[in-house]
Amino acid sequence: MESTPPLAVLRGACKRYGATRALDRVDLRLHAGQVTALLGVNGAGKSTAVALLLGLLAADAGEASVFGRAPGSLAVRRQCGAMLQTAALPDRLEVGELLDMVRAGYRRPRSVADCVALAGLDGLLGRRYGKLSGGQQRRVQFALAICGRPRLLFLDEPTTGLDIDARQGLWAAVRELVAEGSAVLLTTHYLEEAEALSDRVAVLDGGRLVAGGSVDEVRARVSLRRIRCRSRLAAEAVAQWPGVVEAAREGEALRIAAEPAEPVVRRLLESDPALRELEIRRAGLADAFLALTRSTDARQEAA
Amino acid sequence: MHAATTLRAPLRAHLAEARCELLRMAREPAFCLPVLGFPAMFYLLFAVVLNRGNPGAAGYLLASYGAFGVIGAAMFGFGVTIAVDRDRGYLRLRRTLPTPPGSLLLARMTMAMLFAAAISLLLAALAATAGGVRLAPAQWAGLALVNMAGVLPFAAIGLWIGTLVGGNAAPALLNVLYLPMAFLSGLWLPLSMLPGWLAKLAPAWPAYHLGQLALKVVGHDDGGRTWAHVAVLALATVAFFALARRRLHAGG
Numbered sequence: 318m319e320s321t322p323p324l325a326v327l328r329g330a331c332k333r334y335g336a337t338r339a340l341d342r343v344d345l346r347l348h349a350g351q352v353t354a355l356l357g358v359n360g361a362g363k364s365t366a367v368a369l370l371l372g373l374l375a376a377d378a379g380e381a382s383v384f385g386r387a388p389g390s391l392a393v394r395r396q397c398g399a400m401l402q403t404a405a406l407p408d409r410l411e412v413g414e415l416l417d418m419v420r421a422g423y424r425r426p427r428s429v430a431d432c433v434a435l436a437g438l439d440g441l442l443g444r445r446y447g448k449l450s451g452g453q454q455r456r457v458q459f460a461l462a463i464c465g466r467p468r469l470l471f472l473d474e475p476t477t478g479l480d481i482d483a484r485q486g487l488w489a490a491v492r493e494l495v496a497e498g499s500a501v502l503l504t505t506h507y508l509e510e511a512e513a514l515s516d517r518v519a520v521l522d523g524g525r526l527v528a529g530g531s532v533d534e535v536r537a538r539v540s541l542r543r544i545r546c547r548s549r550l551a552a553e554a555v556a557q558w559p560g561v562v563e564a565a566r567e568g569e570a571l572r573i574a575a576e577p578a579e580p581v582v583r584r585l586l587e588s589d590p591a592l593r594e595l596e597i598r599r600a601g602l603a604d605a606f607l608a609l610t611r612s613t614d615a616r617q618e619a620a
Numbered sequence: 621m622h623a624a625t626t627l628r629a630p631l632r633a634h635l636a637e638a639r640c641e642l643l644r645m646a647r648e649p650a651f652c653l654p655v656l657g658f659p660a661m662f663y664l665l666f667a668v669v670l671n672r673g674n675p676g677a678a679g680y681l682l683a684s685y686g687a688f689g690v691i692g693a694a695m696f697g698f699g700v701t702i703a704v705d706r707d708r709g710y711l712r713l714r715r716t717l718p719t720p721p722g723s724l725l726l727a728r729m730t731m732a733m734l735f736a737a738a739i740s741l742l743l744a745a746l747a748a749t750a751g752g753v754r755l756a757p758a759q760w761a762g763l764a765l766v767n768m769a770g771v772l773p774f775a776a777i778g779l780w781i782g783t784l785v786g787g788n789a790a791p792a793l794l795n796v797l798y799l800p801m802a803f804l805s806g807l808w809l810p811l812s813m814l815p816g817w818l819a820k821l822a823p824a825w826p827a828y829h830l831g832q833l834a835l836k837v838v839g840h841d842d843g844g845r846t847w848a849h850v851a852v853l854a855l856a857t858v859a860f861f862a863l864a865r866r867r868l869h870a871g872g
Binding site: 371372373389391395399403404405406409410414415417418419420421422423461471 | 632633635636637639640643647705708709710712713715716717718719720721
């Protein structure tokens with residue numbers, strides 16, 4: 318799977334803004350036909366990583382390369398598409414005019430009809446950008462990002478402000494592009510988005526890569542388990558047990574997060590013989606993400 | 621076939637870009653109305669209504685309000701849009717697009733020159749009819765040429781100011797520079813009507829030199845040398861583009 322060379326690479330990339338380290342020795346590889354999700358809270362360095370690969374910023378140390386070249390050259394840009402987090406287009410231009418202008422820069426652009434279908438722009442071509450809703454504007458930005466058949470697509474929080482239908486439409490379009498062989502870098506803080514779309518996940522925290530790998534691998538980094546059962550035990554008491562991260566009561570149900578789960582389950586069964594409907598779940602990506610980034614918060618607070 | 625597409629692609633991109641820039645400005649009433657309306661309004665007021673049929677004054681003001689209008693189109697056309705585009709992240713997005721280098725500036729320059737041509741035509745029509753101005757064909761053409769080439773230095777100044785401040789402050793800052801500069805360069809009233817020491821300072825303003833070139837066409841200039849005016853304007857163009865370029869690259 319990793320035998321073909323990656324389309325884009327960050328190697329030991331560092332970037333500072335004044336005293337803040339936005340990125341600290343980050344390695345990242347983007348492969349053809351794969352979606353890589355870059356996860357992290359606001360300020361974790363996701364957009365900085367994207368900016369390095371787009372050639373918008375230069376790394377202070379380390380290397381960024383795209384198609385084996387320095388990012389940002391015209392030849393590289395002809396094969397890339399990008400949807401940035403904040404990039405308002407001119408309000409007074411119509412959607413069709415914007416699409417024509419951006420398509421004109423590419424060698425083999427997608428047809429307008431294809432762009433409309435992929436991005437869900439039906440009926441919007443003649444409308445002015447400034448008169449569109451936030452979600453419609455986001456879809457126009459997506460259309461501009463994909464209109465050049467990019468081999469490498471950057472989506473920086475693409476579904477912020479989209480409703481559920483539009484979000485799933487965008488996911489379907491991304492899957493189609495990946496099936497055509499594009500590499501996609503997706504930054505998001507919607508974990509279900511990363512779980513639904515991505516082949517690989519990289520978690521950034523405070524500018525450092527704290528986990529990377531397939532979704533399953535990242536999930537497995539965290540031994541946290543979710544326990545749910547019907548029991549009369551007091552949540553406050555259970556919360557004090559060793560291994561319990563948190564415990565809360567929900568009606569008759571007791572919800573516990575534990576790490577590791579086995580000793581907690583044993584003690585639960587011993588303490589309450591009447592306990593029923595025991596369920597134990599492995600943590601999702603959301604839990605993994607929280608656990609991975611919480612450890613740094615704790616470190617920072619302790620420091 | 622391949623060579624043909626590589627040649628054609630940048631041209632197509634430039635044309636698409638120029639079309640968009642022109643549409644943007646043409647659909648912006650806050651730009652079009654003052655840029656086209658003020659020179660025409662001032663001309664009608666000072667050269668026609670208050671002038672009592674002096675063809676000399678009507679000719680002088682045709683040249684000076686032409687320069688005044690062109691300077692406004694260039695400074696506001698560049699300064700405000702660059703500041704707004706930078707604020708809203710459009711310039712950043714553009715740096716990721718495969719548009720040829722400089723295509724936005726080229727497109728905007730084309731747009732400003734078209735507005736300069738429109739101002740020249742509008743004033744020429746008013747001067748020839750209501751103003752009673754009679755000029756040789758070469759003089760009409762000369763005024764249009766001066767006006768269109770005059771876009772360059774003021775586009776550069778506008779661009780530089782647009783890189784200094786945000787989209788909200790840019791119009792105010794541009795006005796603070798534009799209106800006094802036009803007045804002190806003799807574009808509203810002949811310099812002979814200003815206090816002597818102010819008139820002496822006029823050559824410090826780039827607008828004075830464009831005004832003098834236009835006035836030379838209609839035979840009302842102060843007698844300075846053409847090449848000296850052209851040299852000052854060329855220098856201003858290069859210097860302010862260089863300053864703006866540095867700001868744009870530093871700003872990311």
